Structure formats: C-alpha cells, structure tokens
Amino acid sequence: MVRKAVLLLVLAGWCAGISLVVQAMGIPQIQYLTQEQFVQQTFGSTQPQWKMLILDAALKQKAAEILLHPYPGMRVRYWIAGQRTAWIIDEIGKEMPITIGVAVDGDSIQQVKILVYREERGGEVHQDFFTRQFESVTLTGDERLSRSIDGITGATLSVHAVSRVANLVLVMHRQVLAKAAVPGM
Amino acid sequence: MNMIKLGALSSVLMTLAGCSTMGGAPDFVPSDPEAMTEWQVEGSVKLKNDDGRKEAFITYKQINGEYELEVRQDRPIGEPVAVVKGKEGEGAAAEQITAKNPQAEKLAKSLQASLPLNNMAYWLRALPATENAKVTKKEDELAASAISDDGWKIKYDNYMQIDRYLLPDQIEMEKGDTEVEIELVRADTAFITSPCPVNYTPGDLSAESVNTPAGNPVDALVPRDGSAPLPRWINDEEFCKQLYKVHGRIPDPRVGLYGPDSMFWKLSAPLAPGGMGAGRALLLQTAHPWVTAGIDEHSIVRYDPMERFRRTFSNISTMVYGSMPQVLNAANKVRASHKEIKGKIPYRAGAFHKDSAYGANEVNAMVWVHATLWETLVYMYEELEEPLTQAEKDRFYEETKLFAMLFGIPESALPRNWNEFMAYNEAMWYSSQLTVTDNARKLKEDLFTPRSIWLVFPLWIQEVVTASNIPAPIREGYQMDYGLWERFNNAWLMGSAEFTSWILPDYLGVNPVDHEAHARLEGKRNDYFHRKQIEAVMGTDRLVN
Numbered sequence: 057m058v059r060k061a062v063l064l065l066v067l068a069g070w071c072a073g074i075s076l077v078v079q080a081m082g083i084p085q086i087q088y089l090t091q092e093q094f095v096q097q098t099f100g101s102t103q104p105q106w107k108m109l110i111l112d113a114a115l116k117q118k119a120a121e122i123l124l125h126p127y128p129g130m131r132v133r134y135w136i137a138g139q140r141t142a143w144i145i146d147e148i149g150k151e152m153p154i155t156i157g158v159a160v161d162g163d164s165i166q167q168v169k170i171l172v173y174r175e176e177r178g179g180e181v182h183q184d185f186f187t188r189q190f191e192s193v194t195l196t197g198d199e200r201l202s203r204s205i206d207g208i209t210g211a212t213l214s215v216h217a218v219s220r221v222a223n224l225v226l227v228m229h230r231q232v233l234a235k236a237a238v239p240g241m
Numbered sequence: 242m243n244m245i246k247l248g249a250l251s252s253v254l255m256t257l258a259g260c261s262t263m264g265g266a267p268d269f270v271p272s273d274p275e276a277m278t279e280w281q282v283e284g285s286v287k288l289k290n291d292d293g294r295k296e297a298f299i300t301y302k303q304i305n306g307e308y309e310l311e312v313r314q315d316r317p318i319g320e321p322v323a324v325v326k327g328k329e330g331e332g333a334a335a336e337q338i339t340a341k342n343p344q345a346e347k348l349a350k351s352l353q354a355s356l357p358l359n360n361m362a363y364w365l366r367a368l369p370a371t372e373n374a375k376v377t378k379k380e381d382e383l384a385a386s387a388i389s390d391d392g393w394k395i396k397y398d399n400y401m402q403i404d405r406y407l408l409p410d411q412i413e414m415e416k417g418d419t420e421v422e423i424e425l426v427r428a429d430t431a432f433i434t435s436p437c438p439v440n441y442t443p444g445d446l447s448a449e450s451v452n453t454p455a456g457n458p459v460d461a462l463v464p465r466d467g468s469a470p471l472p473r474w475i476n477d478e479e480f481c482k483q484l485y486k487v488h489g490r491i492p493d494p495r496v497g498l499y500g501p502d503s504m505f506w507k508l509s510a511p512l513a514p515g516g517m518g519a520g521r522a523l524l525l526q527t528a529h530p531w532v533t534a535g536i537d538e539h540s541i542v543r544y545d546p547m548e549r550f551r552r553t554f555s556n557i558s559t560m561v562y563g564s565m566p567q568v569l570n571a572a573n574k575v576r577a578s579h580k581e582i583k584g585k586i587p588y589r590a591g592a593f594h595k596d597s598a599y600g601a602n603e604v605n606a607m608v609w610v611h612a613t614l615w616e617t618l619v620y621m622y623e624e625l626e627e628p629l630t631q632a633e634k635d636r637f638y639e640e641t642k643l644f645a646m647l648f649g650i651p652e653s654a655l656p657r658n659w660n661e662f663m664a665y666n667e668a669m670w671y672s673s674q675l676t677v678t679d680n681a682r683k684l685k686e687d688l689f690t691p692r693s694i695w696l697v698f699p700l701w702i703q704e705v706v707t708a709s710n711i712p713a714p715i716r717e718g719y720q721m722d723y724g725l726w727e728r729f730n731n732a733w734l735m736g737s738a739e740f741t742s743w744i745l746p747d748y749l750g751v752n753p754v755d756h757e758a759h760a761r762l763e764g765k766r767n768d769y770f771h772r773k774q775i776e777a778v779m780g781t782d783r784l785v786n
Contacts, residue, residue: 085269106372107372108372124440125438126278126439126440128276129275129276129277129278130278130305131275145273146272146273146276150577150578150581151574151577153276153405155270155272213581
C-alpha cells in the first residue's frame with residue numbers, strides 16, 4: 057500500500073510537471089480566423105449557403121497541374137453570392153497543412169487570408185504585406201496568376217503553397233460561374 | 242492503517258488532479274477531413290428499427306470514391322463475415338454484398354437497408370453529404386455537434402484526434418423509427434493502398450538501388466583514408482522504391498512493421514532504456530557536423546526543444562508501433578520535413594570541407610542517425626534490463642533495416658549484421674567524420690539548460706548519464722566532466738533507474754505507446770491513463786491506436 061501510494065504521488069507530480077512544461081513550450085497552431093469569420097468578411101452579415109464543386113476528371117487534372125500533386129478530395133465546398141465566391145482549402149507547405157481562405161469577385165481575387173498556420177517556420181505568410189499581393193490578381197490565358205508573387209526569405213514553401221491555392225481557386229471559381237451561367241446546371 | 246489508506250487515497254486524488262492538468266497539443270486546429278482520399282474507421286454499430294435490434298463490429302473504408310463496409314459479428318478484428326461495396330454517387334442499388342453465410346448476409350443486408358452507406362462516407366467524418374444539409378457547430382467547438390441531412394438527424398457526442406484530423410467517435414443517428422449508435426475506436430487517414438503519395442513512382446523495384454556502394458558498405462560509410470564519404474542523395478523515386486519494398490514485406494497492416502513478438506517492441510517497451518539513453522543518442526548525432534548544421538539553419542531545437550522532441554518521437558514511435566498506414570504516413574511526413582534541410586557547411590569540420598554540401602536526405606548522414614538510436618537502445622537495455630544474446634542482437638539489427646528503409650536507405654547501404662554494425666559505430670566514434678564543433682558544444686549547452694524548474698532534475702540526470710555512457714572521444718569533444726563525482730552519480734542514477742524499472746508494474750513501467758499498440762491489435766481503444774500519458778508528452782492522446 058505504501059509503495060503504491062509513493063508511486064502514485066511521484067506519478068502525480070510527473071503528470072502535472074511534464075504537462076506544464078509541454079504546454080508552456082509547444083508551438084501553437086495559430087488560428088487567425090475561423091471559417092465563419094472568413095466567410096463573414098467576404099460576404100458581410102448575410103452568409104450564403106455553401107455549395108459543392110464535384111471535381112471531374114478534367115478539373116482534377118488541372119488541379120494536379122497547379123498544385124503539383126493531386127487534389128486530395130472528391131469535392132470542394134465553397135460559398136457563393138452573385139459573382140463572389142469564397143473557398144477554404146488546406147495545402148501543405150512543408151510538413152503541415154496551412155488553411156488558406158481565398159475570396160474571388162468577378163474574375164479577380166478579392167482577398168487571401170491565412171486561417172490556420174501549423175508549420176514551425178514561415179508563418180509570415182499570414183501578414184498583410186504578403187497576402188495583399190493577391191488582391192485583384194486574375195488568371196492569365198494559360199490559367200496562371202496574372203502577377204508574380206514576391207517571396208519571403210525562410211518561408212518559400214509556404215509562399216508557394218498559398219500561391220498554388222490562389223491559382224487553383226481562380227480556376228475553380230471560373231468553372232463555378234461558367235456552370236451557373238448555363239441554364240439547368 | 243487508516244493513515245496509510247488516507248495517504249493512498251490522497252495519492253490517487255493527486256494523480257487524478259495532476260493528470261487532469263494534462264491538455265492536448267497547444268491550440269490544436271484540425272485539418273479539413275474533406276481532404277482525406279483513402280481512410281478507414283473501425284468500431285461498432287447498434288441498429289434499432291422495426292425489425293428489432295442488431296449489433297455488429299464494422300470497418301468503413303473509402304478509397305478514391307469507392308467505399309466498403311466490412312461487418313464482423315463476434316469480435317472487432319479478424320476476417321469480416323460480410324462486405325458491402327459501393328461507389329460514391331451510384332446509390333445503394335449498385336452496391337454489392339459478399340457474405341460468408343446466410344446469417345451474415347442477412348445482417349449485412351439489414352445494415353445496408355438501414356444505413357445510407359454512400360452518405361456515411363461524409364457523416365463518419367462529420368461532414369455534410371448533400372448541399373441541403375444543416376450543420377450545427379457551437380462557437381467554441383472545432384467540429385460539428387450535429388448535422389441534419391437527407392432526412393437524418395446525426396449527433397456527434399465526442400471526437401478523437403487522429404493525426405491532424407478530428408474525427409467523431411460517438412455518433413447517434415435517427416431517421417423515423419430507425420436509431421443508430423456508432424462508436425468508433427480508431428482510424429487510419431492515409432496510405433492504405435499505396436505507400437507513397439500518388440504522384441510518386443517507385444520505378445523498377447527489382448533494380449539495384451543507385452545508392453548501393455561498390456564494395457563493403459562500412460568502407461563506403463567510413464572511408465579508411467579518413468576522408469568524408471561520397472554523398473549519396475535519396476531522391477523521391479529512391480525513397481518511394483524503399484517504401485514499396487517495406488510495404489511488400491508486411492503480411493498484416495494492422496500489426497505494422499514489427500509486432501509483439503519482435504525485438505523492436507521488446508526493447509522499446511521499458512521506459513528506462515530509451516529515457517536514460519536519449520541524451521547519449523542526441524549528442525552522438527550532433528557530433529556529426531551535418532546534423533549540427535541542419536539544426537542551426539533549419540530546426541527549432543534551440544529555441545523549442547520540447548516541440549522538436551514531440552514531433553520527432555511521435556514519428557519514431559509511430560514507425561515502431563503503428564499500423565502500416567500510420568507507419569507510412571509518418572515516413573512520408575519525415576521525408577517532407579527533411580526535404581528542405583540542405584545547405585553548405587559554413588566552416589571546416591573534421592572530414593568535411595568548408596562550403597561542402599549537406600542535406601538530411603543523404604544515406605551516410607541518415608545511417609549515422611539511425612545507428613545512434615539503435616546502438617544506444619541496445620546499450621541502455623543491457624545496462625538497465627538484461628543482457629541480450631548474439632541471436633537477439635542479430636534479430637534486432639535485421640528489424641532495424643526495415644526502419645532504415647522508411648527513410649529511403651537501401652538495405653545494401655547498411656552494415657550487413659550486428660557485428661558489422663558495431664564495427665561501423667566504433668569506426669565512426671574514432672573517425673574525423675564526428676567532430677564536435679563549437680556550434681555542437683553550444684547546442685549541447687542549450688539542450689541541457691533547463692527552461693523550467695520541472696526540467697532541472699531530469700536534465701541533470703541526462704547530463705550525468707550521458708557523460709558517463711557516451712564513447713570517450715565524443716565526451717572529450719563536448720568537454721563534459723567525467724570525474725569521480727560524475728561516476729558516483731551515474732552509478733546511483735543508473736541503479737535507481739534499474740530498480741525503478743524492476744519494481745514498477747508493467748502498467749506504469751512500460752511505454753504507453755506499447756500499450757496503445759496492443760490495444761489496436763485487439764481492436765480496442767487505449768485505456769484512459771495511457772491515453773493521458775501519451776497526451777502529456779506528445780500532445781495528442783492517440784498515436785498508434
């Protein structure tokens with residue numbers, strides 16, 4: 057009984073101590089915006105119902121060309137009101153996914169926001185000086201971004217990840233509007 | 242006697258209080274489970290409708306739009322008695338059932354008729370299946386608490402953190418007179434069918450690896466003339482090829498790379514050898530100038546050693562104890578994080594010239610990092626637990642080759658047996674490849690400097706035990722004290738560790754990840770205490786369940 061009591065006492069101290077250390081020292085996964093906040097920023101107080109874009113073979117191929125890997129999923133959810141759409145997509149920078157929100161209005165990007173950053177390094181991509189570069193960017197004839205995006209030293213992979221997602225969203229946005237323009241689709 | 246009982250009760254309460262302070266990873270924000278293309282969940286289902294009550298153990302699997310429900314009647318693991326297969330978007334009419342007997346077929350048909358299996362692909366991930374779904378999510382919650390979709394009311398009572406996702410583990414569903422309770426125990430979230438990302442190609446698996454040395458592998462790793470070994474970079478194709486080879490050798494994906502009869506699980510189970518050897522293995526690694534340069538330029542170790550420890554050991558533990566999908570997921574994550582670790586050595590360091598290229602995905606450097614882990618584990622196991630026979634060491638060494646292949650190292654590049662492996666280690670200790678640079682010494686100081694009062698004693702133990710057990714040339718390189726005082730302290734610390742390891746019941750003295758892996762093999766969830774132990778150290782309560 058005494059032995060068990062001593063063991064449990066030691067264990068209690070260990071649990072509490074290590075836990076405090078771990079919690080104090082871990083890198084937080086930084087959530088800058090929730091999904092709801094991003095959608096609200098894009099559309100204002102009247103939040104539209106979300107829709108689904110099913111990825112057909114052609115779109116999957118296009119997504120793979122842009123992302124440099126296949127899009128992981130069969131469908132993409134988005135929000136739409138008129139010519140404006142909002143998309144939230146996870147893309148891995150180096151090791152962990154970055155949750156990226158992209159809003160498009162008409163044919164150009166309205167805003168890019170980093171909702172969650174989980175990597176050890178490269179978190180500067182959430183800052184406005186970087187994300188503002190995407191505003192008003194459109195697609196070129198070969199479906200690439202119309203403006204080259206300046207990189208950030210030490211955040212190259214994160215910069216590429218955000219740029220790829222912005223590019224993909226413009227392509228998907230165009231497809232959504234094209235489908236909406238066809239009666240019965 | 243009453244005092245003793247009171248003491249015991251107080252201890253229990255303090256334990257609960259202590260463990261209750263243990264939280265998850267700081268601010269864990271799950272990734273979108275929509276992005277899972279191949280995944281499976283396991284658990285049980287209870288179905289109640291006009292036909293009565295039915296219960297079954299299930300595995301629901303979805304791979305690239307095709308889904309499969311495996312049904313088991315009496316136990317959560319083993320061969321299913323029935324399987325229902327379908328394809329997303331084609332509806333229940335196109336689903337196919339195969340069953341072992343009429344009773345199993347009846348059960349499978351009943352489940353198929355009651356559950357919209359097509360939609361389950363989304364609902365089991367707490368995602369809406371249709372555009373008309375209504376999702377309820379409370380403000381402080383990370384995932385849905387309820388979904389109304391396609392006539393069903395689905396309630397999510399609890400979630401489990403699996404890798405970077407949050408998946409429901411208690412689900413209640415209701416439509417008309419049909420009530421369904423689903424309790425999920427575990428999940429795999431990727432790499433079920435292929436060991437590599439789909440855009441990787443393994444090439445010709447029978448072809449000799451480009452990283453196979455021309456002669457004796459040890460001579461290639463430690464050239465006899467004292468020069469640096471020729472770099473052998475591991476490209477994506479070579480990495481993928483080795484994963485395919487490992488994948489092909491594993492008969493049961495649930496067991497993973499090793500299993501309960503392996504030397505790996507035997508040596509990794511007691512906490513003391515790994516715990517007491519951590520500093521030794523680490524300083525042996527950082528004595529390699531490539532490792533120190535990589536840490537200096539690419540790692541968070543210096544300013545956040547605990548987070549780096551957490552990420553590194555969660556990957557290593559998963560590779561040793563995980564199911565095959567979990568093992569391959571960890572291997573691919575490590576590969577991704579190593580990819581960008583490359584640069585030029587900024588100073589001359591032993592055999593390595595100034596401005597010579599270094600990188601994490603290189604055979605010689607990786608073999609050294611592996612060697613430090615497994616040589617240290619065996620050394621400490623023999624010091625603290627029991628001596629190992631030559632046959633056991635040979636067996637363990639054969640098992641480590643599979644682990645090395647998870648990093649893209651071909652078997653042909655490794656020392657061929659345990660004795661050759663030890664000859665390699667000793668050759669490295671005395672070679673100019675291991676050179677403790679000023680940066681490595683500074684790194685050692687950083688690592689052993691406590692940043693919390695809770696770490697003062699553990700880090701002092703690590704420093705003393707490391708100084709006393711690390712090979713002499715490396716100890717001298719780090720300028721570590723090793724006099725009578727250190728020897729005295731080492732003796733009682735190692736003795737105490739050995740005694741503690743002996744006195745502790747397996748429930749407390751065995752690695753909680755080992756407990757978790759055993760639970761997985763039985764199709765169960767790890768128990769509460771071991772889940773909390775894992776959570777306290779790793780930041781997630783599930784690693785290999």
